[in-house]
Amino acid sequence: MNEYDSELVRSLLKREGFVFTEDRERADVILMNTCAIRENAHNKVYSHLADLKAIKKQRPLVVGVLGCMAQNLKEELTEHQPLVDVLAGPDAYRQLPMLLTSAIQSQEQGLDRKGLAVDLSEYETYDDVVPERNDGVNAWVAVMRGCDNFCSFCVVPYTRGRERSRDPDGIIREAQQIAAQGFKQVTLLGQNVNSYRHGSWDFARLLTAVADVSGIERVRFTSPHPKDFPTALLEAVAGHPHVCKHIHLPMQSGSDRILGLMNRSYTNREYRALVNRIRSLRSDIVLTTDIISGFCSETDAEFAETYRLTEEIRFHNAFIFKYSERKHTIAARKFPDDIAEPVKAERVTKLVDLQRRISHEHNRSYIGTTVAVLVEGSSKRSDSQSTGKTDGNITVVWDNSLIQSQPGDFVPVPILDASASTLFAHRRPQGQEILF
Ligand code: SF4
DSSP: OHHHHHHHHHHHHHHTTOOOOSOGGGOSEEEEEEOOSSHHHHHHHHHHHHHHHHHHHHSOOEEEEEEHHHHHTHHHHHHHOTTOOEEEOTTOGGGHHHHHHHHHHHHHTTOOOOEEEOOOOSSOOOTTOOOOOOOSSEEEEEOEEOOSOOOTTOOHHHHTOSOEEOOHHHHHHHHHHHHHTTOOEEEEEOTTGGGOEETTEEHHHHHHHHHTSTTOOEEEEEOOOTTOOOHHHHHHHHHOTTBOSEEEOOOBOSOHHHHHHHTOSOOHHHHHHHHHHHHHHOTTOEEEEEEEESOTTOOHHHHHHHHHHHHHHTOSEEEEEEOOOOTTSHHHHHSOOOSOHHHHHHHHHHHHHHHHHHHHHHHHTTTTSEEEEEEEEEOSSOTTEEEEEETTOOEEEEETTTOOOOTTOEEEEEOOEEOSSEEESSOOOTTOOOOO
C-alpha cells in the first residue's frame, strides 16, 4: 500500500510542477513514506533522518515524513525531530504541494515553519488520481482504504482511518488503462481488501470484473481477512483463469484465547475449516500467511497450538514476526507486553525453522515440472539470470543462456532445483541454499 501511495504522491506533485530526481544530492525536497506496522520500519526512518542531518547542515533542504508514522507519531516527530519540516498522513496527500511550497518559502525567508496535515478522512479514496507507476509488470490498484477491524495489535485503523471503498466504475476504467499501458498483472489493494463493498458490488464481483478486463493476464489481491471469504469469492479464485491461485490468509495465532485477545473474530477451528474449504475447491491454491509470535501473555502451550496449526496446514510460505507493541493500539493500552525478548525470539526461530522445512518440501515438489512464469527482470544476484513469479506467487530464477525473455513475457520454465524460497531452472552447486 505504501508503494502505491508513493505513486499517488508522485502523481499529485508532478501535476503541480514538481520534478523528480534519483540523485539525493540534487534534491530540494526529500520525502519518506513510512510504515508504522513494525518496529523495524520505525528504526529505518530514524536512521535515514540521521543521514539527512549532514546534508541539511550544508544547504537548504525540505524533509517530509509521509504515511502511517507521520500520522501515529506526529507529536514525537514535530517535537523531537527539528529536521522534519513537513508531516502528512495517508489521507492528506492532496495538501502536500501546498505544504512543500510553503516549507520552501519559509526556508528562503530564514523561518522554521512546520507544515502538518494529519487529519483522517471518511471519504478520501484518491479516486481521481492516476498513480505515477514505475514498475512495468505489476500495477497496484487500491480498491479500498482504511480498516474497521481494530485487531488489538494493529495501528492501521488509527493511521488510515475507517473503511471506504472506491467506485467500481473508476477501478475498472483504471484496469483498462493499465492494460492499455502494457501491464500484465494487477494487484488489488486494501487493508482489508475482501471487505470491499460499494452499493451492490462486493469483492468477488469486483475481482471478477477486473480479471475480465482484456489484456490483464493476472489479478492478485492483498491483504484479505479470513472473516470475509464468501463462497462466491472462493469460486472466483478457484475458477477464473486470470485470478491467481494464491491466497494470503493471515492466521496470526493458533490459540483461541490469543485470537480473542487479538480481536481477530475467528477461532482456530473456523480458520482450519476455511483452509479446508479452499483446498476442497482447488487443491493447488497456494496458501501463505502471517503469524505473530509472543503476543501479550502467550503461554508455551498456546505457542504450541500455533506451531501445531502451522505444521498441520502446511502453508507455502509465512511471514513470522515477534510481537512488537505499537503506540495507541488496543493491546498497548490494555495488555502488558510481558513475553521476554529471548522467549519471543526462541518461538519465532522455532516457527521459522518449521516453515522453512515445509516451504522447501513444497518447492521440491515442483522439480521435474514446468511452470508458467511472468518475467519481472534481472535477478537480484546476477544480471546473467532472470526472475519472475508463478501464478501461485513463487519466485523462479533461470539463466538467460537457457531462456531468453523480457519483463512482461510469460515463459514456461522447467524446474530442476528448489530452495525454501525459490525454484530454479538450473542445478545449484551442492550446499548452496537461499533462504527467506
Ligand atoms: S484487519 Fe489488518 S489492517 Fe485491519 S486492524 Fe486487523 S491487522 Fe490491522
